[in-house]
Amino acid sequence: MSADAAHSVVHREHQPIVWWAWAIIAVIAVETAWTLIAAASSIRDGGVPSSTWVTLGVVFAALGLISLFLTGNRAIVRPDGVEVWVAKWPIPVRIPIATIRACRPVSYRPLRKFGGWGVRGSFSGIRAYTARGNLGLLLYLDNGRTLIGSDDPERLARALASVGVERLAFSDNIDAPME
Numbered sequence: 001m002s003a004d005a006a007h008s009v010v011h012r013e014h015q016p017i018v019w020w021a022w023a024i025i026a027v028i029a030v031e032t033a034w035t036l037i038a039a040a041s042s043i044r045d046g047g048v049p050s051s052t053w054v055t056l057g058v059v060f061a062a063l064g065l066i067s068l069f070l071t072g073n074r075a076i077v078r079p080d081g082v083e084v085w086v087a088k089w090p091i092p093v094r095i096p097i098a099t100i101r102a103c104r105p106v107s108y109r110p111l112r113k114f115g116g117w118g119v120r121g122s123f124s125g126i127r128a129y130t131a132r133g134n135l136g137l138l139l140y141l142d143n144g145r146t147l148i149g150s151d152d153p154e155r156l157a158r159a160l161a162s163v164g165v166e167r168l169a170f171s172d173n174i175d176a177p178m179e
Helices: 003-007 019-045 050-068 110-114 153-162
Strands: 011-015 073-078 081-086 093-096 100-107 118-121 126-130 135-141 144-149
Touching: 011 153, 019 050, 073 144, 073 153, 100 153, 110 126, 126 135, 135 153
Parallel strands: 126 144
Antiparallel strands: 011 073, 073 081, 081 093, 100 135, 118 126, 135 144
């Protein structure tokens, strides 16, 4: 396979973060801005303590860092493998096609199985890369199982099938064995 063919994109999907996470950040930012305005207006009454400015700076810096990680996940299927980009992390998780034995669209319970969304692990040994929802594509790998969160896991499974990965039927049991 040529280098250009290996880097061509078969399928690309973005799973954005849930809307309410952005709402929480907006509320915190508005509350912090309100505090800043109130602090600035107190300058007339004797000035603002430096600790107030430091606290506000730390809050805005923390909100900026948090917002970097609230961008969701991207899954990219290429002829030579799958890349999962987690938030704004500059290095993707790469899964070579040769290590994927099969894939299965699944529904699951994120809070019960993984304790929520994000980069997670389960007691049954499944690694998960999710941003929202309860659907994903379960990859049966040579060295375990990996779940990629997806708004359309059937489409993601078809993309992997197009590059030679065995596609299994949909299941609502994430612990279903590969059959």
